[in-house]
Structure formats: C-alpha cells, structure tokens
Amino acid sequence: MSRGFDTERWTGLDGLVLAAAGAGVFTREASLLLAAGLGVVVLGYVRVAAIPEVSLRVERDLSDATPDPDDEVEVTLRVTNEGSRTLFDIRVVDGVPPALGVADGPARLGTALRPGATATATYTVTAVRGEHAWEETVVVVRDPSGAVESRETVSAETTLRCEPELAATADLPLRGLTSKYAGRVETDVPGSGLEFASIREYRHGDPIRRIDWNRRARTGELATVEFREERAAAVVLVVDTRPEAHVAPDDEAETAVERSVDAASVAFSALLDSGDSVGVAAFGPDECWLAPSSGADHRARARRLFATHPAFAPTPPDGAFFPSVAVRRLRRRLASDAQVIFCSPLVDDYGVSVARRLEAYGHAVTVVSPDPTTTATIGARLARIERDLRLRELRRSGVRVLDWGDEPLGVALARAEAGWSR
C-alpha cells in the first residue's frame, strides 16, 4: 500500500462540514447537522483512501513491425492487472515514439481493472523512415475517491523498423573529376575511350591499334590517337543533419533533413547502379560514415544506414556539435579524388561555407538543396531571399547547385541540368 501524492481534490470539505455544523447549532436545525454528518462520512472515505501495490503488465502488438514508409500500422496495447487488488481508476498513456504520428484512435486508455483483467486500446500510427522504439508507458492510478494518485511507468519493448527500398528514380550527373577506375564519367584526361580527344607524338610502347595510320601514310610520322577516358567516380554523399537543417515549411510537411536523406538515397542507388563507388556521411552531431565502396553488400549496408542510423532520424538531435571539427574530420576521410554531393537546405551561412571549403580543397561539390522556405510571411520571404543569395554565391564560386522545390527530384534535376556545364 502506498499513499501516493495528494490530488487536493477534497481540500476545503472539512471547512464546509464545520460551517454546516456551526450553522446547524446556530439555527438549531437538525437537518443541517445531519448534512454535516454526511460530510464527515465523506471525509472518512477520503481519509482511508490508499492505492494498493500496483503491478501491471503492458504488452504491445504491431500489425506490421517492418512496414514500408507511409503504411498504417495498427498498434494494440494490452494492460493487465497482475496485482491482487482491484484498481478502480487507472489512466494509461502509451509512449508513442516521437517521430511517429498517431493517425487514428487515441494511444490512451482509462478504465477500472479487476485482478487478472486486461484492458485493450487500439490505435494506428503512420510509419516513417527509421527505427522507432516505444518509450515507457505512463500509468496514473487513483483510489476510488480520487484523493490520492500515484504515477508509475511500465515498459514493454517494441520497435518498429521502416527501411525504404533504395530506388534509383533520378540519375544524378557527376562532375568531371574522377577515380582511376573505368566507369561512365567522361573526363578530359586523354587515354582510351570512345570519344576522340587529341593526337600526340608517338611514344615507345603505345598500342598499335591507336596509331594514326592515315597520318603515317601521309607524312611518314608516327602519331597516336587519344580518346577521352571514361572513369568511375568516388562519390561521398554528405547529408546536413545539424539541428539548423531540421526545418520544414509547415508542421505537416517533411523536414529538409528527411528530404535530404531521400535525395541522398536516390542518388546513392543511381550512382551505385552506374558503377561508381559511393560513400555516405552525416554532417551533424551524430556521427555517421560509410566509406565509398560498391557491391550488393554495400547497398544493403547503406539501406540500413539511411533507415535506422540515429543521425538521419526525423527528429532533431540534441547533442553538442562542433562544425569546424566535423569539417576537418570529413576532409581527412575524403579521398583526394572524391566528389562530394552535399544535401543541405542552406538555411544558414555555415552550409555554404562547408560546400565552398570542400570545393576549395579540390573535391568537386554538387549541392542538392531541398527548399524549405515559404512566402507566407514577410520574415519567411526574407529567409527565402537570403537562401537564394546563398545559392547564387555558391554558383558563382563554381559549385554546382540543385535547388529542389516541391517538384519530384527528377524534375528538378532535368531543369537544373540544362544550366550545368560539365
């Protein structure tokens, strides 16, 4: 038995009882004294109030523990009274993961439970990308009079894992800086390839097939034809996951981080399909680094990473973050010939400086920037103009920028590609 804490519901009743009794004596009316007597009975009822030992078991069932994004998952919460006493008043609030929204039916329950009895609540959540663990279920128990209340937490481990397929729905063109492996990026490096590049003086050891025999016949000199080499690129997708990047046009819309992760996963798949080696990094408080590589294993690793790594969670991180340290660390990890695709909403100047610094260190940077700004208020319009200026500044410094508004990524790409030079 525990006393719990006082809800102070009945505070003042003793005063009213005394007032009624006093009035009864003063007016010599027996009925008032009897009413006071009734009040004393209630006071006694409140006085003996106590909460029995609370022993509850909570179980949770998901209709689908590994749903696809935007699927509705039905959650069944079962609360069983395992104690030996009846609980007259229990109120249960389930610890729904913060990133999941309850779409239908409250994740709450209020009832009275006999020993051994079970109460059930059913509600629906909409799955979003990530690994979501349910938090503790909060239970408030009151005695029948409501005079005392105690608050307990019961936990039942439940995890919902939502891993979207990596689909290459848009093909992201890379810039002309490459690795030493053959691939699809046409470079200005002369060598073997398909497209004619130049003719140079014959050097000992050049393959016979590449000798320009027409020239040999005309002038008697040996010359070698060179083609533009096609090479694979090493690309690192850097996603801006700083708290500043967790912005959205309104409460219901996807945050810029979610869109960035979407863009990165599309790009990842497309680049991997075309033979490039692709890596993933998060630029934010939670560290995340997947070194560039290729193959089916690598694709599976990345899929899990995008879905469940805390750095890519839809809710803002709360750890401390030192951006300049993070930039240095990122730069150390990047191979010197690696390209960078930086996914950031660019709502502050630091994102711009990261892109410019990486570009200055010799990495070809492409910025994919989901646009989180609106035109609703004057302040919002100002933020939009500021962001436009940042994009312009980046373009001027030679960084390729993809401004991604409401349209699908592919459409934004097609529009932007027209203005890009190789």
Added chain:
Amino acid sequence: MVAVSEITRKPTRTGTAMALSVAGLTTFTLGFTTSTAAVGGLVATVALAAGLFRGSRRIVDAAGGLFFLSLLFAGASGAGTEALLLAALGSILAWDIAENARSVGEHLGRETDTLRLELVHAAATLVVLAVGAAVVYGADRAAAGGQPITAVVLLLVGVVALVTVVTR
C-alpha cells in the same frame, strides 16, 4: 510528416452528462425546500455547466460552493431533513463527477473511451454517500425527539473532534 490526431483536453462527455443530470436532480430536490434555495441550485447547475464547458477547475469548485450555500440557506430556513440530506448527497455527487470528468479529460482527452472508468468512480461515490446518508438518517430517527441545547453543543464538539481526527 502526417496528419496527427490531436487530443481534446476538455472534460469528458460522459462525465459532463452525468454531472449535469445529477445537478439537475439536486436542483429539483432543492425545489422542495425554499424557492431561494431552488434558485441557488439552478445558478449552481449553470455554473457547473460553464465550468465543464471551459474545463476550469475553479469554476467547478465555485459551483460546488454555490450548492453548499443553497443547502445552508435551505437548512437555515427549516427545510425537511429528507430533502436536505438528498440535496446534500446530490450536490457532493454532482461536484465529484464533474471534477473527475475534468481530470480524466485532462489526462486522457475526450477521444478516449472512459465510460467504465467514470461509471465506477460515480458508483463508488454514490454507494459511500448513500450508506453515509442512511447511517446519519437512521441515527437521527433513533434519537428522535427534541434534543436539549447541551446535546446539540456536545454533538458539535463531537463533529469537530471527528473532523480533526479524520483530516489530521
């Protein structure tokens, strides 16, 4: 992100309906005493409805106070024992159900099914009040007859002692 169903933190509909019905019955009972007390009961019921509509604990408590004043007035102007006891029972029950509806609404919201919870609570209070009223009324009948003023004063002392012991 998706559309999220919001919680309406207002007193539950079940509790509001029950509390207002009981308050109406109490006002009806007060009608058997004096007209002033009946008007007081009516004002208290309206206040209770306002408190439940606004979800304000203060207004609900004020409605309880108004009920008490009506009872006091009815008792002082010589109301019948039965009517007054019944009205007192109704007043306490109405306030209790209303306050509980407010607290359940705040914890769980209007969307949650709390019928069982509130029925159990109301039934528990009703049983305690009914037994208490029966005991008090029975004691009154048993000790029927004109009490001398000393007995009344002793009764008052007894009530004070009880209240202090019980509330400690």
